[in-house]
Amino acid sequence: MPVEIEKIIKKLQQACALAGVKLTSKRKNVLIVLLNSQTPLSAYEIADRYKAHFQGSLPVMSVYRILDFLIKEKLVHKLETSGQYISCAHIACDHQHEAPQFLICDRCGSVMEVGMKKPIVDEIERSVLDTGFTLAHRQLELHGICKHCLNRS
Template sequence: MPHTHTNTHSLTDPLMDKVANKCAENGARLTPKRSKLLACLLKSNHALSAYEIIDLFKQQNDENISAMSAYRILEFLEEQQLVHKLQLANKYIACKHIACDHSHETSQFLICIKCSKVREVSIDKAVVEAISHNVTDAGFTLASRQLEVNCVCDKCTQL
């Protein structure tokens, strides 16, 4: 059954259809609100807090969404591997591999501490294994392979 979207998302319909199909394959459903919230993140190249997403959602869709609903939707989108939660910044960003059908390396997020711009890059498997080995040697268990690095982007460096 095709997923319908409002005209405000017409530029991302093919992508949203692919995302809806990916969710369906996982036994989940991409509802219109989930789709609209994801579209907000897709339109931003900056990490956004839940409350920034709520404000953007209202701006782009001329409708309100409660904080509880936004957090539930963000949790769903994380479970579906469509968004990443950046722990250092306590913000969210759409996965850059959202439309891919194949698996990817571990993600590293470069986060500008001045403007919140985020760049997702892949980390070589050997680097992740070395980090994991160091964690184990130190008497810890790796809770997440996602790495986040606070940086300053080129644009902010020039200011």
């Protein structure tokens, strides 16, 4: 396991212990699968990579339960437009997390997580509330072409 991922896992184990929740080996391994991925993964892709990497099977229903836990603990995000999952880009940061904004490349599938400043989120929320609509999620998913793909054109 790369040193950076080891460091993240150790920090997360301490944070989970302080929060009174367990980062079990299966939860840790699912998180490692996501941390090692360059692109978002579906639950089925996670199960396949888990099996290949850890030589043990993990039913897809278990993957979904684990992902629910990891999302609740703010370690993983679900991309609503694709139904795929990605580890939080700020997973090891000590600062307050901003509302996530995901820049999704339609060519290569890469995703960049960018935090939105609170005043921007507040303005969007106020505008939405003015219509009588209630937000269920405060993340934005924006599709386009990344810098790497634009340079290859």
